[in-house]
Amino acid sequence: MPTFDEYSDGLFGNRRDPLLDQFLEEARRAGLPEIQIPDEVGRLLQVLITTTGARQILELGLLFGYSSMWMGRALPDDGRIVSLEAEPKHAAVARRNLERAGLLERVEIVEGEALKTLPSLESRRFDLVFIDADKGNYPGYLDWAVRLSHPGTLIVTDNVWSRIADGGQDLLTPFVEEFNQHMAENPRLVSTIIPTRGGQDGLAVAAVR
Numbered sequence: 001m002p003t004f005d006e007y008s009d010g011l012f013g014n015r016r017d018p019l020l021d022q023f024l025e026e027a028r029r030a031g032l033p034e035i036q037i038p039d040e041v042g043r044l045l046q047v048l049i050t051t052t053g054a055r056q057i058l059e060l061g062l063l064f065g066y067s068s069m070w071m072g073r074a075l076p077d078d079g080r081i082v083s084l085e086a087e088p089k090h091a092a093v094a095r096r097n098l099e100r101a102g103l104l105e106r107v108e109i110v111e112g113e114a115l116k117t118l119p120s121l122e123s124r125r126f127d128l129v130f131i132d133a134d135k136g137n138y139p140g141y142l143d144w145a146v147r148l149s150h151p152g153t154l155i156v157t158d159n160v161w162s163r164i165a166d167g168g169q170d171l172l173t174p175f176v177e178e179f180n181q182h183m184a185e186n187p188r189l190v191s192t193i194i195p196t197r198g199g200q201d202g203l204a205v206a207a208v209r
């Protein structure tokens with residue numbers, strides 16, 4: 001019996017953008033952490049963008065541009081991603097990667113700590129917010145995501161289960177738990193968490209009422 005990943009790769013592997021592997025190679029060369037999203041999350045983001053017709057996307061945590069690449073490929077021509085990144089080195093590698101993919105004009109990279117740059121977006125509203133950044137600020141990021149939303153906005157958040165699954169020893173666990181709790185309790189949100197990485201981690205998906 002194949003594993004989930006083997007089966008899924010068999011189904012979708014040859015439809016996967018080959019540039020994604022080049023992005024990974026670049027990240028490896030630059031010594032960046034390989035903590036990019038798994039393929040099933042990339043594909044789900046594409047499905048969500050397509051079903052909702054999302055055009056304005058906010059990403060917290062650009063890293064080397066890997067998830068922007070997944071999302072950018074599903075965006076219509078007039079779609080835009082605003083991506084926040086605290087680490088200049090990550091932003092530089094992402095810029096190179098996205099340029100090579102022909103996506104740089106669709107991705108506005110905002111460098112700096114997200115909690116300091118988010119207020120500059122106050123007047124904007126996003127159709128989809130993807131949170132995949134420093135876990136210690138997850139509760140604050142959820143507040144901002146809701147603030148920059150409109151009814152129907154999707155808030156998708158990576159890594160909401162692994163630390164809890166590991167027994168909670170990681171110092172960042174309480175922040176992830178607080179995020180999950182606030183999301184589940186927020187009356188403006190309809191939300192769920194689904195397993196990823198064969199159940200080792202989870203993805204939160206919330207829709208704003």
Ligand code: MG
Nearest residue numbers: 035132158159
């Ligand atoms: Mg992640």
